[in-house]
Every structure is written in structure tokens, then in C-alpha cells.
Amino acid sequence: MYIDSHQHFWKYNPDRDSWIVDDMKCIRRDFMPSDLKPVLENNGMDGCVAIQADQSEEETIFLLKLAAQNYFIKGVVGWVDMQKHNVEERLLNFSKYKKFKGVRHILQAEPDGFMLKEEFQRGIKALSKLGLTYDLLIKPHQLNEAIMLTTNFPNQKFVLDHIAKPAISNGIDENWENQIKELSKNKNVFCKVSGLVTETDDFKLEPDNFKVFLEVVTSAFGTERLLFGSDWPVCLVAASYNEVLKIITNYYDKQQLKMILGGNAIRFYKI
Template identity: 55%
Template sequence: MRLDAHQHFWKFDPVRDAWIDETMEVIRKDFLPTDLEPILQKNNIDGCIAVQADQSETETAFLLDIARNHNFVKGVVGWVDLLADNVEDRLAHFSSNNKLKGIRHIVQAEPNDFMLRSDFQNGISKLSQFDLTYDILVFPRQLPAAIKLAEKFPDQAFVLDHIAKPAISSGMDREWQSDIKELATCENVYCKVSGLVTETKDFQWRAEEFTPFLDVVFDSFGADRLLYGSDWPVCLLSSPYETVLKIIEDYVPKEHHTKIFYQNTVNFYKLDENL
């Protein structure tokens, strides 16, 4: 069995999806389960986790509806307003659907100290009672706040998306490296090996450019806390699904493939073992 721990679906809306500008023509269209399922089958991937791309409850309902109708979507990371006074009620509402596995906020678009806000942390404090994880989507400059967040909530399960999006083409960022190592000392934090190809200059790269960054996350988190994610369809800005998958397949030692391509995703998102 193999799983993809990070991908997206959307019905393209030029207003709502304004982040997909004219330079991203290849993804300025709908991406739905009928588009992804044959790609997963071709690459021997048995299921996936659908992650929010829009910050609305409509998005969460959309993804949960997809998961209900397509068995290969094993779980959903949705969105609720973690800053809201009624956050507990909204979490209760959506977590009644057992396909909701976690919550994400697009923190990369927020100030560096956003995760230190008391209202945000109040929202984070409510997740564990619903057995929900939290996906950390940040840039390297926001890693210090992520470290403080993970330390403050040691019983909350966190996963870092896209290895915190370092600028791959600029070479190793020693501050990023140090922060990743510190974040990984929090045993409640996992890391998705995802989003690498789109953190390159003009979406052009050579495979060896990724190796130092993969070395850092592998050495820091170890084989038990890394999850493979394609970031499809965003990855298409740079590379087809097969290429993204091969980068990680080639890097990860064979003896760790089951963990990184399957078991760690099952463990982190508490998926049904009878997939």
C-alpha cells in the first residue's frame, strides 16, 4: 500500500483563486477526483489526503463531499476559523464526519508571529478533543513561531507542510536548517516531504539540488515522522506527478519506503488500517 499525504482539489474560480495568476496557466482550471485517480493508479498510489486550498467552510464541506463519494480519498485536512469565538462549535460540526482528519490555516500569508496570537492558540487548543491534527504551512521566517507553538501544545499532533518552503535554488539556508532541527526535537511534529519542485527559481531544477534539504529533514525527523506528499496539482507548475514521486522514491532508502509512503500517514492521520 502507498499513500499521498498531500494534494488538492478545486473548481477554479478566478476571484477566489486569485493566487493562481496568469503565470500559472497550467493550473488555472478544475482539478477533481476524476483527474487524480488515474494518475494515482498509474503510479501505484492507493489513496490520498485532500488538503484545503481555500480558507472557507465551503471548502471543507466540498472536500468532505468528495471523500464521501470517492473511496481513494482517505482523509481531509479542512479549514475552520480558528480565531472565531465559536471555533469549538464549528469543529464539533465538521468532525462529526470521520473523514475529517485535520485542520490547516494558510499561515504563510500571515505575519511572522500569527501563530503566537492568543485567539489562534485558543483554536489550536480545541483540536485535540476532536482528535484532529494541524498542518503547519509556513515560510522559513515563520519557523520560530512554529517551534514555540509545538512546544506549547506537546499533546497536539502537528505536521509541517512542504518542509517549510525553503528557497531550494539559493542553496542551503543555515537558519532554516537550524530551525528544522529544533522543530524536530518536538516529538509531536511530523514533516511532509512535499512541495519541493515549486520552491525553485522559475520552477527549474536538478535533482541533486534537493539532496541537502532532504538530508536535513531525514536526519532531523527520522524515518518514523516523514510523509510523502505530491502537492498535486500545484506541482504541475514545475513537474508531472511521476517526476515528483521519483525524486522521493530515489532518495529514500528502500527499507524506509513503507513508512514514508504509507505507515506514517496512517499513523499521523489515524486512518483505518483496512484501507
């Protein structure tokens, strides 16, 4: 089974979705399962994991409803306020749904030190207790903090989204590479090869530029801890779904692709 481990759904709201700026206006519309289903089928994918885009429990409920109505949505990574005193209660509430797999917070927008706050780490403890996953959406300057967080919770499963969003067009940054290698030493951390096309200058599709980044994350995490994610529909500002998929299929061999395009996501998210 081939799984896209990272995509989004939304009913476009210009106030809530203000992060979709002018140079991304092609995705200023609704994107629903009926839009994604033929795309997955045409690209040989069997299912997907829906990831939160809005930081609200309403978003989690919205995604869980879509998952209940669409067999190909194999899992949901929602949002819960990890700093609230009742975080365990809220996680328990959503854990009643089989397709609820974990949570994500827009960590990239938080100040330095956020991941090390006592309140946030209390939320991570609650996740661990319930066997839920955590998606790390961060930028390169936050990698050191992510290393500390994931070291503190060796039994918690984490996955790094978008390889920490390095500036692809600038080539490899030594600090990013070193910290990726350090983070990968924590075997509880997986990495999504996702979001690459939107980290290029002016959203230019530069296939050859991605190879050196794939080399780094493959060397660090091994093919057994890498997950393919399209980041659809965000990817559409720079590339088609097929163009995103080809970045991966042109780089790895068939045996490696069995893991990266499905096996690892099934194992990580317990699909």
C-alpha cells in the first residue's frame, strides 16, 4: 500500500487562511477529498494522512469527519492545545476515533524556547502515554531545540516535517546538515521528504537541487525512517503532484520506495 503521509484539506477562509499570501493565490480555494482522490489514483497512491492546517479543535473534528467519509484518508494528524492543563482529556476524547493518529502545532511560528517549556512538554508526556505521534513543523534555527525535545522523550514517536524547511536554492547549509545528522541519532525520530518544492526561490522547480538534500536525509535517517509527503495542495504553487512524486521516484530504487512511499508511514502512524 502506497501512502502520502502529508496533505491538507480546507474550505478556504481568507481570514483564517491569511498565510496563503499573494504569490500562493492559486490555492486560495477549497481543497476537499473529491479533489484529491483522482490525483492519488492517477499517481498510484492508495491513501493519505490528512494533516492539520489550522490550529483549532474544529480543524481536528473537520478532518476526522472527512476521514470517516472517505476510505482513502487513512489517518488524521490534528491539533490540540498542548499547553492546556486538560490536554490529556482532550487527547483521550479524540483517541476514540481509530483514524486519529497524532497532533501537530505550527512550531515554526513560536519563539525560541517554546519546545522546552514545561507546559508544552507536559503535553508531549500525554501523547506518549496514549501512543500518539507528534509532527515537528520547524525551521532550521529550531533544530537544536528539536534535538533536545526528542532526546527528553525517547519513547515518543516524532516525525520531522519538510526536512525542517531549508532554503533549497541556496544549497546545503552546514549547520542544517550537522543538526539533521544529530537529530537522526534519536531513533524515535522519522523524517518526511516533503515540502521541498515550496522552499525554492520564487517557487521554481529545480529537480537537480533536491538531490543533495535527499542525500543528507537518507544518509542520516536511512530509508527505513523516511516518509514521502506531497504537501498537497500547498505544493501546487510550485509543482504538480506528479512532479513532486517524481523527485522521490527518480532518486530511490524500487525496494527503497516500498518503504518511503508506504511501509514507513504505515509503521509510524499505525495504519
